[in-house]
Amino acid sequence: MSADFWAGYVSGAIGILVGNPLDLIKTRIQAGNAKQEIPSAASGHTQTRYFERWSALARGSAAPILGYGALNALLFMTYNRSLAFLNTGSIASAPEIPPAWSIWTAGALGGLATFFVSAPTELVKCRAQVSIPPSSSAAVLRDLWKRNKLRGLYLGGGITSVRDAVGYGFYFWSYELSKRALTKENETQNYEAMKVLFCGGLAGVVTWASIFPLDVIKTRVQTWDLQSGSLSSSASDATQSLLSSQSRPSDLAMSRPSTFEIARQAYKTEGASIFVRGLGICSLRAFIVNAVQWATYEWMMKVLGTR
Template identity: 70%
Template sequence: MSADFWAGYVSGAIGILVGNPLDIFKTQIQAGRVESKDLITDAAASDTGTPSKKYRRWTAFARGAAAPILGYGALNALLFVTYNRSLALLNTGGANERPERPPAWSIWTAGALGGLAIFFVSAPTETVKCRAQVSDPPQSSLSVVRELWKHGGIRGLYLGGGITSVRDAVGYGFYFWSYELSKRSLTSEDDTPNQQALKVLLCGGLAGVVTWASIFPLDVIKTRVQTWDLTTHRPATNAGNAAQPLLRTEQPAATIKHAMASRPSTFHIAREAYAAEGASVFFRGLGICSARAFIVNAVQWAVYEWMMKQLVH
């Protein structure tokens, strides 16, 4: 296969390994399972030798990683191949001739096309990852896949597929746009190899932050849609009854199946979140996500650029 396929695959898998611990926190905050201050409490407890039960085992930081590692490598490979081919077609009319300095509009468009192309991998990967990260008691990615398939078939694996595709198209448009333009501004032919490496890390990190800042509300809604039955509560039947969780793993299969079938629309879930928690709910976890995005994408772009040099030359 082509060099950009393997460079994209390996860089995507490495990016997941680097960023998964912070991604767990981001998903749980977005889904409403924890608050940002809880992360500080857990970190302080860990420093004193008494970590909270929820994060006591280091393996907890790998929750939900199996699906992204397997899926995101393929996703990233498809993303970069589609982006490079689209950019070449938009600027030269040939799929194998990538221009040296393409205009900004074509970079964004090629990135958006790449985002749309990965839908078939991205949607189920995101669904499994998010549900594995917020499930209580913890579930493996394989258990989540089995449960979704059993009660929803192929449709169950694509929960939130519509909002995921919009998020990916917009996000990856800004992703490649911000990376290419920042790289043009910061790098020069006179840079030493060490300077080039540092600037690639910086440009990759900036691209990650810009991307997530542009689509974070969409990502919050996506997470809420994909974990709705794991995190929402039924309204109280009377004033004296506390709300009960809608879905837990010990519930009978019939209840789980009903929860899957009665899922509200994406718009309804977004409106419900806004009514309950205000506009701030759509930016919950942005700080953690920005930190994660900078680290992950700095590493990911550095690995991608290095592999392209090794495979092409």
């Protein structure tokens, strides 16, 4: 495997470890159940709280640690090859200062290439993060496969692929252009390290700001049958569906509204603010995670002798 593949893999896995607690909060806010009713065995009543226990902050991390490492590896490898091809007609080497349009396009192609990994990884992660009773990634994966086989793993795949193409286009575009703007002669190692951290964090914030409404819709589509307040249920029926897997339809696609309908209903019932809900916590997470990811990627590329 190439150096950019392994550098991408390791940086992606580390990014998930760093960012999963904040990603859990973001997903619950987007799904509409950041505060959930948790049965209390001792009192017989329900308690409203954000998380059942500290270990809940790691919920849903198994799928992205395994999947996002592979996703990041595929992303960076496809981006580098696409960038080289768009500018030189060969995948061997890219120009030192490629034009902005080719950076965005190569990033978008890289995002599209991750679809086969990204769609099931995002689906399992989101459903594990919002499920009640708590479910592991493995349990969510088994349930999806049991009910819909391979098709079940790509629920919401269309909106996921659009989000990834647009988002990763801006991801690489903002990183490379901000690095150029901050580059100066005779950079010290400390300055170079701080530049990578800052530009990586900035790229993460720019990316999520550009696609956040799409991400909200994606989360709603992928967790539609798990949300309290499902479009096809009353409040009591929705709570029952959360607590009993037997009450869910055996086929996830049955009676499911279209992506457009889910977005329209979200706007109708919760207003335009629903499409930016959670953007603050997401931006914080994006800056931290992507600063670490880019620093890890650049360091590994140097270690492997390509920078």
